[in-house]
Amino acid sequence: MPETTADAPAFNAFSAHCPSRRLLDTIGDKWASLTIAALGVHGELRYSQLASTIEGVSQKMLTQTLRNLERDGIVDRRVTPTVPIRVDYSLTELGRSLLAVVCALKDWAEVHMPQVDAARAAYDAAARP
Amino acid sequence: MPETTADAPAFNAFSAHCPSRRLLDTIGDKWASLTIAALGVHGELRYSQLASTIEGVSQKMLTQTLRNLERDGIVDRRVTPTVPIRVDYSLTELGRSLLAVVCALKDWAEVHMPQVDAARAAYDAAARP
């Protein structure tokens, strides 16, 4: 492996001011990526549908996540002020471009997770008498 | 294994048992992704080099992160038992394939972060009188 590109670093997420660092805070959030994924699959979902789709999420975290994603321009929030209020969430154009990246993650997981499991089993077997 | 229905096909990270969910726990970890990135850029690094590259990481978190990544078969740990001990870390083949995904994330961030910033500014300006 050539390591001669050390002074022309492609990856500067090591500084707190790099956009990469902040992206990690956003999509690295468990509920955020799950929300993006859910909206990517279903296209448009109501609050309650999201809550039941993303199993295990509390309404606090769901709301918080949706607000953050809305603020970042990743999801669109459309309110229909009917008698019981109705709110639909969907990905923005920006969100859809992020979806592609999230899907790349998912694909990696599905392909390689068996290897990860094997590595874990081997590690645990070796290191733990 | 999670079954894929016809109209909700690919993405089942919503169940806690799906590999996607566990991947999120790994790469979603701030220090883990930064570590992968660092090793991706530099090829091979000693413990102390990692510590100084990933600015802000404590040795506790660095060690913990390294152990987890090693256990998952993502990084390789090579000990040279010289007088002061020397330990080098590098990405495994599996780790390098994950690096590609992490880089996809980084690229998305660098391309779209201006839009995210604009969205944030607009949101904050609108919602805060």
Added chain:
DNA sequence: CGGTATCCTAGGGGATACTG
């Protein structure tokens, strides 16, 4: 229905000190 507001506790993670 789709949230907000409050309380409260598990554990993530920093600082520090010690060891092989």
Added chain:
DNA sequence: CAGTATCCCCTAGGATACCG
């Protein structure tokens, strides 16, 4: 140098209750 061990604080986030 490369960790391990301890203490300890702080906040992410679940449970619960109430509102438009």
